[in-house]
Amino acid sequence: KAGVTQTPRYLIKTRGQQVTLSCSPISGHRSVSWYQQTPGQGLQFLFEYFSETQRNKGNFPGRFSGRQFSNSRSEMNVSTLELGDSALYLCASSLSSSGGPISYEQYFGPGTRLTVT
Amino acid sequence: AQKVTQAQTEISVVEKEDVTLDCVYETRDTTYYLFWYKQPPSGELVFLIRRNSFDEQNEISGRYSWNFQKSTSSFNFTITASQVVDSAVYFCALSEAEIGSARQLTFGSGTQLTVLP
Numbered sequence: 190k191a192g193v194t195q196t197p198r199y200l201i202k203t204r205g206q207q208v209t210l211s212c213s214p215i216s217g218h219r220s221v222s223w224y225q226q227t228p229g230q231g232l233q234f235l236f237e238y239f240s241e242t243q244r245n246k247g248n249f250p251g252r253f254s255g256r257q258f259s260n261s262r263s264e265m266n267v268s269t270l271e272l273g274d275s276a277l278y279l280c281a282s283s284l285s286s287s288g289g290p291i292s293y294e295q296y297f298g299p300g301t302r303l304t305v306t
Numbered sequence: 307a308q309k310v311t312q313a314q315t316e317i318s319v320v321e322k323e324d325v326t327l328d329c330v331y332e333t334r335d336t337t338y339y340l341f342w343y344k345q346p347p348s349g350e351l352v353f354l355i356r357r358n359s360f361d362e363q364n365e366i367s368g369r370y371s372w373n374f375q376k377s378t379s380s381f382n383f384t385i386t387a388s389q390v391v392d393s394a395v396y397f398c399a400l401s402e403a404e405i406g407s408a409r410q411l412t413f414g415s416g417t418q419l420t421v422l423p
Contacts, residue, residue, distance in 0.1 A: 222410070232397065232413035245410050277349060281411075295411060297343075297351035 191216065193282050193298035201304045207268040210301045214261050214282030220244075221263040222295060223255060226277040235278075238263055239285055267303075275305045308333045310400050312414035319388055320422050327383040327417045329398030335359075340374065340381045341399040341411065351397070357381060388421045395419070 194213045202208050214221050223235040234247040238257035255265040261282075267274055281295035309332040319325045331340065342354040355365065357374050365372045369386045385392055395418050399411040 224411075231415050232399075232411075234410045234412070237410065247410070279349075279351060281351075294341075294353050294356055296353060299348065299350045302349070 193280055193296055195278075195280050195298040195301050197301060198299065199302050199304075201306060202270050203306055204270055204272060206270050207266060208270060208303060209264055209266045210278055210280075210303070212263045212265075212280030212282075212298060214263070214280075215296055218282035218284055218296075219261050220283045220285035221257055221261060222281045222283070223263070223265050224279045224281065225249075226279060226300070227273075227275070232279070235265065270305045272305050275303060277302050308335075308338075308400050308402055308412045310398050310412055310414035312396075312398055312417050314417045315415070316418045316420070318420045318422060321390060322387050324384060324386050325388050325419065325421075327385075327396050327398075327419065329381045329383065329414060331379050331381065331398070331400045333400060333402055335402040337402070339401040341401070342372065342381075342383050343397045343399060343413075345395040345397060345416070347394070354383075385419075388419075390421050390423050393419060393421045 193215055196211045212221055220239045222237040224232050225235055226232045235249055235253055236243055236255050237245040241257045252268045257263045277300045279297050279300045281297045283295045311330045314328055338359045340357045343351040344354055345351050355372055362374050371384045373382045395416045397416045398414040401411050
């Protein structure tokens with residue numbers, strides 16, 4: 190079974206631009222979560238989607254948004270990029286039901302390394 | 307609020323030594339889940355283990371073992387007979403079971419383990 194895939198793997202953007210990152214979960218996984226990893230703040234939860242609905246959101250400004258498609262693939266968007274948005278963005282998928290998690294294991298993709306100049 | 311503390315920032319051992327990575331957590335929930343992930347230089351987080359709060363049995367998987375003690379809010383990870391391939395950053399994480407937070411992982415700051423040949 191294929192793992193979580195993320196595209197692109199590397200991205201360089203200029204301050205003020207916007208960026209869209211893509212994540213394809215493991216087949217059968219309906220929950221997709223996004224995390225930001227920086228040397229200063231570590232791993233921080235961004236948001237989680239299930240059945241095209243955002244179920245949970247971390248403490249990030251509104252410039253960070255996401256969505257999920259009917260095939261469970263997810264995208265996250267960052268608008269008006271700032272230098273501090275430079276980070277490794279990790280996507281994770283897990284089995285989850287509408288009534289609560291079936292399995293709490295989250296399986297991570299390789300990440301997208303975003304550099305803002 | 308939930309919190310995970312990994313006090314050891316970096317550990318260096320010589321191959322074949324045993325090493326223990328410490329993890330201390332804080333949560334007000336009575337039901338929660340603890341995880342360990344490994345992050346090799348490639349960046350992808352690799353799931354190692356999940357432990358439920360109501361199951362305090364220690365677990366051994368090959369050279370890996372985990373000691374969960376609710377009385378001290380600790381979930382320590384021991385690698386026996388370490389190998390160079392064990393070199394990575396190891397993260398401890400916590401997930402609470404309450405709706406709205408169950409699918410969110412709170413990570414510790416990570417411990418960089420270097421195993422020298």
